[in-house]
Amino acid sequence: MILLPKDFRICRYGLECRLVYEDDVDFILYLRTNKELTKHLHQTEDDRNLQIQWIRDYKKREAEGREYYFIFYYHGEAVGLNRMSSRSELYAVSGSWLCKPEIESWIPIAINFLFNDIVFEILNIQLVVCDVRKQNKKVNKYHKMIGDVKVHESDIDNFYYRTQDTFIPNRDKIIRLFNLNEK
Amino acid sequence: MEKFIKLFAEALEREDEIKMEDEFRNYDEWSSIAYLSVIAMMDEEYDVQIEEADFKKLRTVQAVYDACTKE
Numbered sequence: 003m004i005l006l007p008k009d010f011r012i013c014r015y016g017l018e019c020r021l022v023y024e025d026d027v028d029f030i031l032y033l034r035t036n037k038e039l040t041k042h043l044h045q046t047e048d049d050r051n052l053q054i055q056w057i058r059d060y061k062k063r064e065a066e067g068r069e070y071y072f073i074f075y076y077h078g079e080a081v082g083l084n085r086m087s088s089r090s091e092l093y094a095v096s097g098s099w100l101c102k103p104e105i106e107s108w109i110p111i112a113i114n115f116l117f118n119d120i121v122f123e124i125l126n127i128q129l130v131v132c133d134v135r136k137q138n139k140k141v142n143k144y145h146k147m148i149g150d151v152k153v154h155e156s157d158i159d160n161f162y163y164r165t166q167d168t169f170i171p172n173r174d175k176i177i178r179l180f181n182l183n184e185k
Numbered sequence: 186m187e188k189f190i191k192l193f194a195e196a197l198e199r200e201d202e203i204k205m206e207d208e209f210r211n212y213d214e215w216s217s218i219a220y221l222s223v224i225a226m227m228d229e230e231y232d233v234q235i236e237e238a239d240f241k242k243l244r245t246v247q248a249v250y251d252a253c254t255k256e
Binding site: 101107108109110111139140141143144147175176178179180181 | 198214216217218219220221222224225228234236237
């Protein structure tokens with residue numbers, strides 16, 4: 003597994019991305035405890051100290067290259083999060099894609115694209131696995147639009163596979179629609 | 186126009202009625218993914234590629250329809 007440096011930073015699609023630090027606790031809590039944003043996610047307690055401890059534990063997993071939690075900025079303002087975990091060089095599990103409400107409409111898509119670019123291009127992972135609540139129609143639709151393949155379903159979740167071969171042509175089409183390379 | 190309403194409803198995953206005078210950004214279904222779906226629909230179904238700045242000026246369903254069908 004490729005190790006990202008602690009000060010990893012990348013700019014693309016008008017966004018800036020880095021790894022989460024302990025100082026990001028308030029932004030993470032703000033998003034993770036928003037009932038509307040997280041109605042299809044695992045619930046997080048609104049407890050600052052617990053969240054700080056979670057980030058400290060996460061940093062140990064980050065140092066081993068097992069998990070990366072990214073924060074995204076637009077014009078200097080934190081706008082979103084996306085996280086991946088992996089126990090193998092072959093695949094990663096994507097999750098916690100959360101964005102601040104009332105940001106420009108293209109930003110959540112650009113965040114997820116930059117996240118996938120990091121996973122495929124920098125971490126050289128071959129397969130991204132996602133599980134999405136069936137009730138979360140918007141996100142299920144998004145997965146289909148970026149070419150993810152539904153490989154399994156349970157009573158409550160759909161499971162998708164994403165590879166570079168399926169993702170990149172769809173990403174490039176959406177980049178053109180949103181004019182993301184000009185941001 | 187009927188075809189457009191159907192496509193627009195599918196893009197938004199909206200089951201409630203859509204009126205041409207509606208301001209679509211007020212719909213509960215409006216989101217970044219709905220936005221992506223709408224501009225993809227405009228591109229695929231009407232061969233209309235719209236810049237973000239121009240799309241921002243569209244307020245009503247009628248305005249989107251007009252953008253799709255103008256020569």
